[in-house]
Amino acid sequence: MSIVTVQLGQCGNQIGHEVFNTLCSDICGTHGLCSKKENESYHDSCKERFFCEEESGVPVARAVLVDMEPKVISQTLSMAARSGHWKYNSQAHFCQKQGSGNNWANGYSVHGPRHKEAIMNLVQKEAEKCDRLGGFFTIMSMAGGTGSGLGAFVTQCLRDAFPTSFILNHVIWPYGTGEVIVQNYNSVLTLSHLYQSSDALLVHENDVIHKICAQLMNIKQISFRDVNQVIAHQLGSVFQPAHTAGGGSGYSRNPLGDLMEALVPHPEFKMLGLRNIPQMPENSLAYSTFSWPGLIKHLRQMLIANAKMEEGIDWQVRPPHPPMPSTNKPLHFNTSIANLVILRGKDVHAVDLGSFQDPSLYTSWLNPQDAFNAWKTPRAFNKYEKSAALVSNSQFLLKPLDSIVGKAWNMFASKAYIHQYTKFGIQEEDFLDCFTTLEQVISSYTNL
Numbered sequence: 001m002s003i004v005t006v007q008l009g010q011c012g013n014q015i016g017h018e019v020f021n022t023l024c025s026d027i028c029g030t031h032g033l034c035s036k037k038e039n040e041s042y043h044d045s046c047k048e049r050f051f052c053e054e055e056s057g058v059p060v061a062r063a064v065l066v067d068m069e070p071k072v073i074s075q076t077l078s079m080a081a082r083s084g085h086w087k088y089n090s091q092a093h094f095c096q097k098q099g100s101g102n103n104w105a106n107g108y109s110v111h112g113p114r115h116k117e118a119i120m121n122l123v124q125k126e127a128e129k130c131d132r133l134g135g136f137f138t139i140m141s142m143a144g145g146t147g148s149g150l151g152a153f154v155t156q157c158l159r160d161a162f163p164t165s166f167i168l169n170h171v172i173w174p175y176g177t178g179e180v181i182v183q184n185y186n187s188v189l190t191l192s193h194l195y196q197s198s199d200a201l202l203v204h205e206n207d208v209i210h211k212i213c214a215q216l217m218n219i220k221q222i223s224f225r226d227v228n229q230v231i232a233h234q235l236g237s238v239f240q241p242a243h244t245a246g247g248g249s250g251y252s253r254n255p256l257g258d259l260m261e262a263l264v265p266h267p268e269f270k271m272l273g274l275r276n277i278p279q280m281p282e283n284s285l286a287y288s289t290f291s292w293p294g295l296i297k298h299l300r301q302m303l304i305a306n307a308k309m310e311e312g313i314d315w316q317v318r319p320p321h322p323p324m325p326s327t328n329k330p331l332h333f334n335t336s337i338a339n340l341v342i343l344r345g346k347d348v349h350a351v352d353l354g355s356f357q358d359p360s361l362y363t364s365w366l367n368p369q370d371a372f373n374a375w376k377t378p379r380a381f382n383k384y385e386k387s388a389a390l391v392s393n394s395q396f397l398l399k400p401l402d403s404i405v406g407k408a409w410n411m412f413a414s415k416a417y418i419h420q421y422t423k424f425g426i427q428e429e430d431f432l433d434c435f436t437t438l439e440q441v442i443s444s445y446t447n448l
């Protein structure tokens with residue numbers, strides 16, 4: 001099945017480009033370290049998911065690019081074309097002359113309805129090119145105006161137009177400081193709206209990825225390109241083909257459906273986080289060796305101690321024994337709804353993942369057997385001989401969510417900047433509804 005990616009705003013377009021680049025360089029690489037047959041089937045499966053074939057033989061990304069200003073889209077299109085390995089469909093983009101000025105309401109209430117038909121026509125065309133449509137993957141930030149506001153609007157339109165297709169929204173969480181003053185409003189509005197129409201939200205926090213670039217990748221002057229490459233690597237480690245547990249010898253044909261089935265057992269809980277291990281500069285890879293038990297031990301501790309990277313993990317955090325209700329849980333313990341581990345590379349079939357099946361990792365109302373899934377492939381990913389990714393539906397985002405909602409609420413209480421939103425039709429009651437939605441999400445995750 002194929003996935004149509006919708007890239008929205010500056011952030012969505014820049015990350016989307018990096019994702020397709022990563023997928024393509026992974027399948028074109030000669031470092032698969034597996035049998036020829038396995039490699040071919042991996043290659044074909046990736047192509048089916050993310051690219052269509054043109055007469056010229058250059059893969060064309062199954063993507064629609066949307067922004068309200070032309071600069072980033074034209075850069076993105078030409079960078080892809082210059083790569084020579086893949087490109088975008090030159091017809092599958094929509095842009096205007098002026099952005100949304102970091103105003104969610106402008107994106108949602110003005111640009112959205114005004115350009116709905118043109119954008120949805122592009123999406124429809126892309127969907128029709130898929131032999132079998134597996135769903136939509138949108139990429140956007142939640143702090144600007146276009147990605148966030150127009151992105152929330154487009155997600156609603158996708159839900160209406162494709163009621164039975166899966167929708168996964170990839171969302172960039174803004175830096176905690178130093179960005180636009182209204183970012184907390186935009187974030188609250190985005191998250192609460194996506195929560196209504198999306199199947200799941202996969203979140204990357206800019207602060208976290210920035211830290212990974214500094215501490216694990218040893219990058220001194222960190223640019224968005226560096227940050228986006230780490231994000232793209234993490235996304236690729238989830239979306240490249242893998243064998244599901246009961247899926248026979250072929251690669252999973254329904255990547256979004258399988259992901260939702262593994263991770264979203266209840267519509268109240270749809271926040272997904274992603275961690276991976278190892279992560280290091282390319283030139284260090286040749287000098288490093290990893291053992292599966294070591295990687296798995298670190299990944300599990302990253303999960304339960306809510307560490308977003310392998311450095312600085314708190315090893316004191318332990319699961320409660322016996323499993324207990326949230327009120328008695330040890331401090332800092334990150335309780336999960338569901339986890340999916342994806343292993344790639346050498347000897348994956350012999351890896352013991354029993355430590356992820358421990359019932360004390362999970363909320364008590366789900367059967368731990370159903371709460372944990374593993375996908376595997378002997379095909380190495382992106383030059384890493386062995387690598388593991390963990391997608392988790394857990395309490396990982398509680399603190400940042402609580403903080404963003406709190407800050408937005410304080411601004412709202414003093415009515416700061418509200419007029420910028422009301423002038424585009426977003427009223428105070430709309431804000432109140434959004435706060436209520438997110439307070440409910442916080443409360444549900446808190447009580448796991």
Ligand SMILES: Nc1nc2c(ncn2[C@@H]2O[C@H](COP(=O)(O)OP(=O)(O)OP(=O)(O)O)[C@@H](O)[C@H]2O)c(=O)[nH]1
Pocket residue numbers: 008009010011012014015068098099100101102103141142143144145146147148172173174175179206224225227228
């Ligand atoms: N990781 C990452 N974050 C980005 C990138 N570009 C912008 N951001 C973040 O996105 C947020 C701003 O959103 P943008 O995508 O720039 O804005 P937009 O959606 O184009 O909206 P307008 O500029 O209002 O039209 C901030 O939190 C930035 O830190 C990027 O390439 N990568």
